């Protein structure tokens with residue numbers, strides 16, 4: 284896996300490498316996901332240790348026997364994992380309240396992009412997504428898709444700056460609540 288340097292001013296030249304995660308990384312990747320998506324400061328923060336343990340189990344399974352066209356990437360600073368992302372060829376996840384019928388089209392779908400708070404705004408997510416694009420091209424796909432909540436303005440700005448465009452807006456819950464945006468990037472030649 285190719286490596287690159289963090290380029291922003293705040294980074295003080297810290298070298299960042301991006302590599303494919305192995306089963307041995309499951310615990311550290313789960314810790315990043317729990318820290319980013321289920322912070323202890325949140326309303327159910329006391330559940331974090333259980334959520335982290337369950338994430339670790341799920342990841343370990345995926346990483347031990349990865350399906351074809353699946354990868355979990357980790358961004359490392361000085362041998363320390365600071366960010367992660369997953370990408371897979373799969374059907375688009377549907378809102379839970381919309382029934383799905385049969386096999387859905389498979390496309391390159393990004394999930395679980397997360398960067399430890401202490402390492403944000405240094406280009407780590409951008410670096411991970413650039414590596415995702417390289418992978419997806421190798422899978423002979425012309426597009427990458429992902430979902431983002433409409434209120435996640437930081438992530439939206441990141442995706443827009445990389446060329447992702449709105450495909451459609453979806454209701455997370457029937458009739459109320461925040462909307463989920465399906466974004467797509469067309470990869471150039």
Ligand SMILES: CC(C)(COP(=O)(O)OP(=O)(O)OC[C@H]1O[C@@H](n2cnc3c(N)ncnc32)[C@H](O)[C@@H]1OP(=O)(O)O)[C@@H](O)C(=O)NCCC(=O)NCCS
Pocket residue numbers: 291319320395396397398399402403404405406407408409410430431432435436437438440441442444
């Ligand atoms: C969203 C997230 C992955 C961004 O990671 P990051 O490493 O800080 O992002 P980068 O440094 O690569 O950001 C690149 C550009 O994206 C935009 N951006 C990223 N985070 C931003 C924020 N919080 N506010 C405004 N713009 C932001 C900026 O344009 C930034 O460039 P700049 O720093 O030169 O202004 C990180 O904040 C995170 O883990 N959030 C919690 C989990 C999450 O929401 N994941 C996405 C789910 S869809």
